[in-house]
Amino acid sequence: xxxxxxxxxxxxxxxxxxxxxxxxxxxxxxxxxxxxxxxxxxxxxxxxxxxxxxxxxxxxxxxxxxxxxxxxxxxxxxxxxxxxxxxxxxxxxxx
Amino acid sequence: xxxxxxxxxxxxxxxxxxxxxxxxxxxxxxxxxxxxxxxxxxxxxxxxxxxxxxxxxxxxxxxxxxxxxxxxxxxxxxxxxxxxxxxxxxxxxxxxxxxxxxxxxxxxxxxxxxxxxxxxxxxxxxxxxxxxxxxxxxxxxxxxxxxxxxxxxxxxxxxxxxxxxxxxxxxxxxxxxxxxxxxxxxxxxxxxxxxxxxxxxxxxxxxxxxxxxxxxxxxxxxxxxxxxxxxxxxxxxxxxxxxxxxxxxxxxxxxxxxxxxxxxxxxxxxxxxxxxxxxxxxxxxxxxxxxxxxxxxxxxxxxxxxxxxxxxxxxxxxxxxxxxxxxxxxxxxxxxxxxxxxxxxxxxxxxxxxxxxxxxxxxxxxxxxxxxxxxxxxxxxxxxxxxxxxxxxxxxxxxxxxxxxxxxxxxxxxx
Numbered sequence: 001x002x003x004x005x006x007x008x009x010x011x012x013x014x015x016x017x018x019x020x021x022x023x024x025x026x027x028x029x030x031x032x033x034x035x036x037x038x039x040x041x042x043x044x045x046x047x048x049x050x051x052x053x054x055x056x057x058x059x060x061x062x063x064x065x066x067x068x069x070x071x072x073x074x075x076x077x078x079x080x081x082x083x084x085x086x087x088x089x090x091x092x093x094x095x
Numbered sequence: 096x097x098x099x100x101x102x103x104x105x106x107x108x109x110x111x112x113x114x115x116x117x118x119x120x121x122x123x124x125x126x127x128x129x130x131x132x133x134x135x136x137x138x139x140x141x142x143x144x145x146x147x148x149x150x151x152x153x154x155x156x157x158x159x160x161x162x163x164x165x166x167x168x169x170x171x172x173x174x175x176x177x178x179x180x181x182x183x184x185x186x187x188x189x190x191x192x193x194x195x196x197x198x199x200x201x202x203x204x205x206x207x208x209x210x211x212x213x214x215x216x217x218x219x220x221x222x223x224x225x226x227x228x229x230x231x232x233x234x235x236x237x238x239x240x241x242x243x244x245x246x247x248x249x250x251x252x253x254x255x256x257x258x259x260x261x262x263x264x265x266x267x268x269x270x271x272x273x274x275x276x277x278x279x280x281x282x283x284x285x286x287x288x289x290x291x292x293x294x295x296x297x298x299x300x301x302x303x304x305x306x307x308x309x310x311x312x313x314x315x316x317x318x319x320x321x322x323x324x325x326x327x328x329x330x331x332x333x334x335x336x337x338x339x340x341x342x343x344x345x346x347x348x349x350x351x352x353x354x355x356x357x358x359x360x361x362x363x364x365x366x367x368x369x370x371x372x373x374x375x376x377x378x379x380x381x382x383x384x385x386x387x388x389x390x391x392x393x394x395x396x397x398x399x400x401x402x403x404x405x406x407x408x409x410x411x412x413x414x415x416x417x418x419x420x421x422x423x424x425x426x427x428x429x430x431x432x433x434x435x436x437x438x439x440x441x442x443x444x445x446x447x448x449x450x451x452x453x454x455x456x457x458x459x460x461x462x463x464x465x466x467x468x469x470x471x472x473x474x475x476x477x478x479x480x481x482x483x484x485x486x487x488x489x490x491x492x493x494x495x496x497x498x499x500x501x502x503x504x505x506x507x508x509x510x
Contacts, residue, residue: 002175007203008168009189009235011318012227014220019116024152041129041452046140050098053144054151069456070404072266072499088151093107094100094128095271095328 025087029059034086036075037067040095047090096150098143100126105325106269109223120150173197189317190239191309191337198235206234209244210251211510218251219258222265224320228254232318233310240309240338241302245288248509249303249364250310253278256366256505257311263500267368268321272400273333274497276315277369277409278308279482281343281353284362284507292342294486297372297411308340333371341411347483348417350427355481359506367409367480368500370399372492377416383423386416387433393493394438394472401472402440403453403461404498408472409480410434411492417483431476439469 025031033054035047044067051063066082068075083089099107101123111119122143128136171187174180180197184190196202207214207230214231221228230251237250257264257276267274280290280303291301299305321327329336343352352358356365375393380386394408401408410430412420420430442464445453454461460470473479480502485491 001179003172004175004197005170005200006173007198007200007231007235007238008171009198009232009239009313009317010226011221011229011232012217014113014225014227019114021116024154026152028148028151039456041448042131042133042136043128045133046098046124046128046136049137049140050144050147053141054148057144058148070499072263072270072497088096090096090098090147092098093110094098094103094124094126 027059028054028088030061031087032062032064032085033060034064034066034083034089036079036089036091037065038092039067039069039071040092043071043092047092050090096120096122096147098122098124098147100124100128102126103328105322106223106328109320109326113223113225120153122146122150170200188322191312191316193337195239196241198238202238203231203234205244206238206242206247207231209247210234211248211508212251218254221258221315221319223269223326224318226318226320228258228314228318233314236313236317237306237310240313241306242310243302243306246303246307246310248507249280249284249288249307249362252364252505252507253307253311253366254314256364256503257315259503259505261501262366262368262503263497264315264319266499267497268315268319269326269328270497271328271330272497273329273331273370274368274500275333275335275339276311276366277335277494278311278340279343279352279365279367280307280340280362281351281356281365281482282358282362282507283360284509285342285345287362290342292344292484296341296484296486297492304340304342305338308335308338311340312336312338335369335371339369341484343482344414344484346414348414348421349412349430349481349483352480352482355427356504358504361509362507363504364507365480365502365504367407367494367502368497369409369494370496372411372494375416375491375493376489377491378489381419383420383425384433386419387425387430387437390491390493391434391438394434394495395440396495397440397444399495400498401495402470403457405457405474405478406498406500407478407480407496407502409482409494409496411485411494412481412483413485413488413491414483415487415489416491427481428476430481431479434479435471435473435476438472440472442466442468442470
């Protein structure tokens, strides 16, 4: 089969700085858990239910709701800042 | 950690990678979450609580090591036979399903040369994969789409516009909504490069319109990694996702979009995150208010995002409809003001579930309105973009937008 060189159409690989996760807690007992309602229908219910289950079964001290109105826009700065006060967090993607 | 419905897992992974942590722990739930009674979800959610706890406590995984795999091959050895090339491209995950021109080094070099730019210049990261849109890669996609070299400055302008934050390309390319960036070409570049602003401007038959729109789509799909059914989560998509490009008539009797948007002497493009066009058939109205009544009714449609996410809508007036309005003393501002006033949806048509959601997302409108009230489609007259295009005939079109987006205009720079 005859071939010819062609230019790759995919562009440069991203130069994203690798995120460094903090060490995980040894237990969930007594922790503050942030749960993000991303604005999708029922998202608040899903993360609140998951948070309630974690409190009941694993002793999470407080489930702290956070939210943004529209899933297709980034969370406002004040919401992101609020996440700094949580020990762990759950966010969602879906529909 | 992330909770994700199963079909959205590829998108979740792409977003995590975007943030530099591809190994972000994910628990999946059955799809869908929306459109169901909240209590019906509890069993599934409580069923993954143990898994969530385990991932919250597990040592953070080392991120996916992409060292050594981040260098892309600059050149591929591809078959010269057209059918074999299509097979090859398909195997790479390239293409929109239509035939592609092989981006040979010679064709791409000519395309790069026509931009007057350094081939290694990176126009910016294209979401969701955030690969960099180098001029060389954009040119390769334009060649694949069938662009002639002279069209490259328009493609470059469209890519620059697509990457402006106001357009919200991340949202446009990953949503379930049937949206895609509409490229409106305006100013001197329309006639000079042979764009069609006349009959069938939104349709087939003109190489400039067809290939510039297609080039942008291939950039989003190849460089951005907006893969249908994976990271591009569109429920149905839109025919405009093959190509969505039109041009403004220079003989517009209303203030042109080019003037309104401050386009430069070499022409410009305006990108609008739009749905498909919705027809306004009006053969009967002989005066401005009558015609605007029909347009307002077409704009006031409950299923579109503008109802609750707001932002802009686009009105593409035919020359004959524009002439009717001008003959009755209307100009662009008064058209927009009239439609802001009269394009309203009846709240009684909105379901209780949607109304609760709309009140939460757009309280400035929905909190104060009574259950039998009317809600304007536009927050301000300035949120209506007006352009005159198309050929003879008594049809105009309305293009609702994604809502979480704003139009962006970028000048075409030709050396």
